[in-house]
Amino acid sequence: MRRVGATLAIGASLLALASPAAAHERFIKHQLKKPLQNWFFGRDPRHLLGMDPNMLHIGLLVTGVLAGAIAVWFLRERLDEVVRYRLLARLRGALQRHVHNLACFLTDKPVRLGWFYALGEWAVIVFLRSPALVLMYSATNDSLVMPSYPLEPSSAVYFKFLQALLALLILTQTLLPLCGALILGTWLYLFRWGWFVAVDALPVVTVAVVYLSAPWQSHKLAITRLTPLQTRLVRLVLGFGFLVLGWMKVYNHDLTAGVADNYPGVMNDPLVGLFAFGTDAALRRETWVVAFGMAEVLSGFMLMAGFFTRFWCMMMLWVFTKLMLVDFGWAEIPHIYPIGALLAVMASNHLKTEFDLVERKARALRRDVPLRSYALVAVSAILIAVIAVLPILWGLSFTDRSLLNP
C-alpha cells in the first residue's frame, strides 16, 4: 500500500506541475456569428430560483420527461405482464415472437436472437478496435487523441509516433491492459491543457476500462463479448461522459451556439425542440443551447443509471451518425468511436439498472400494499429526476463564464 501511495503522490505532483493553457480548439467551425444574450444564463433575482423563466421551463420539462421515463421503467414488470398476457397471448407464430423480442429489446431484457448476438459480437470488435482509427486519424492531423487538440510542432513527431504505436497495439489486440493504462495516462495528460479538454475527452476513457480488465495475453483471444462487469463499467463511464458533456454545453454556451451558427441544421432536432417547446421565441438560440445540453444530460443520465439503456443508445446512435454523415461530415469521423461504444452497449444482453433497489422494494410492496408500491415508484422517479437535473442547472446560473473563449 505504501508503494501505491507513493506512486499516487508522484502522479499528483506531476499533475500539480502542469499549468493550464488555452490550446483547446474544436475541429469544426464554432465562432459565433452574433453574440448570445449572456444575461439569460446568469442570475436573475426577479424570478423563481433566480433563473430565467425560460431556462427553468426547460429544466422542469426535462425533469418531467425524465421522471416519466423512470416511472415507466420501474413499472415495466407490470407493463410486461400486460404485453405478455393481454397482447402476446392473442398472437401466434412469427408475429408473437417479433413483438416479444421487441418488448425484450425495449426493456433491456436479453434478446435471444442469432443475428442480435452476432451484431453484439461485431459491435464489441468495432468498439475495441475503433480507437486505433481515431488515434491514426489524429496523428495524421497533427493532433492528440482527437482533432480538437492540435499538437505543438516542436513535439508533434513524438506524440504522433506514440499514437501510431498505441494504435498498432490496439489493432493487433496486443497487451490490452497496457493500452488501457496508456489511454488513461494520455487522458490525465490532457489536464495539462485545462480541465475543459480532459472533460471533452472523457468518453475516450470508456474503452480503457475494457482494455484494463482484459488479460495480458489478449493477442491470443478473440474478444467478442463484454462481461457483465465490463458492460456495466462501459455503460457507467460512457453515460457519465455524456452527462458531463451535456452540462458543459450549457456552461460553455458560446461554443455550443457557435457550432449551431455555423451548422444551422443541428438546431432542427425533435427532442431538443420538445425541450424548448413553449419558450420565448426571441431567445431561440439561448433556449436551444440549454435544451441541447439538457438532451445530452438526459441521455447520459439514462445510460449511466441503466434506464431504457437500449432505447437511449439507439437515440444517441442516430444523433451521432447524423452528425457525422449529415451535419458535419468528414470532420467528425472520430464519432465512429462513440458509435462503436453505443452499439456494443445496445447489443449487450447484460444490461441492468443502478436503481434495482427501488424495483425490488416496489415488487415486495406490490402484493400487500399496491398503492404504496405506486407511491414509492412515483416519489422515487420524481426525486431521482429532480436531483439529476435541477440542482446543477441552478448551480450553473451562479458561474462566471466571462473568461470562456469559444
Added chain:
Amino acid sequence: MTTRFRLATPLQIIALTVAWLAALLLIDYTKNPHLWTKAPPPRPASAPLSLYVNHLCCTGCLADVRAGLQTLPWVEPEKVRARQGKVLTVKEAEALGPAGEYGGWVDVQVKDPGSIDFVAVDRALRDKGLVASRMEFGGPPHFRLEAQVAHMCCGICEDAARRTTELTRALAAARLLWVDSVTADHAKHLIIVHARYLEPGKTVDVSELLAALDQVGLAPYSLRVQTGAEQAVPAESPATM
C-alpha cells in the same frame, strides 16, 4: 499447451498509467519549453494591431522593426512597442547565448484602424529582413477586409477567390475560423472577406488570410480593414462559403 491468462493488478495499472503520464509530460517539458514559461503580458486593448515577429531577440531587432514600420505613414514609430517590456541590448543578448525562443510580440498603436494595410506591413518588415508570422487585428466588432489584387481576369479567378478557405482547406485547418464569407468582384479586382462578429478583447490573425490568398494564387497588393457600411454584393458573385 494451455495458456494461463493473467489480469493486470491495480498496482500494475497505476504504475503504468503514472509512468506514461510522466513520459508525456517529460516530452512536453523538454520539447515545448515555451509552453511552460510564464504567460506573456496581455495584449494592450488600445493597440488594434499586434505583430508576432519571428525574430526579436534584442534592441537591434526592435530598431529594425520600428525602422521598417516607420515607412508606413499611418504608423507612429514611438508607438511601436515590444509587449515583453524590457528588450535585451545587443551586448546583453550576445552574452546570454542560445535560447529556446527568439520571437516576440510587437504592439502597434494606430489612430485609424481603417488605414492599416496588412500587405504593406508585411513588405515593410520583409524589406528589413524580418517576418511577422502572426498579424493580430482587434477592436471593431464588425469589419471586413478588402484585398486589392492585380490579377483577376475572369469569372474563374473570381470563383477561386470566393472559395479561398475551401480551396486551402489543409492550410485552413483550425485556422480562418473567424472568416464568415468571401465575395469577389473581378471587374474591380477586389476580394472582400467578411469577418464574424468579434467579441471585445478578441483578435483575428490576418496573416492566415494572406497565406490562404497566396495559396490560391491571388496575392493582394493591399489588404485593408473596412468598418463602414457595406457596398451591395455584386449580383453575379453570391456571398456564400
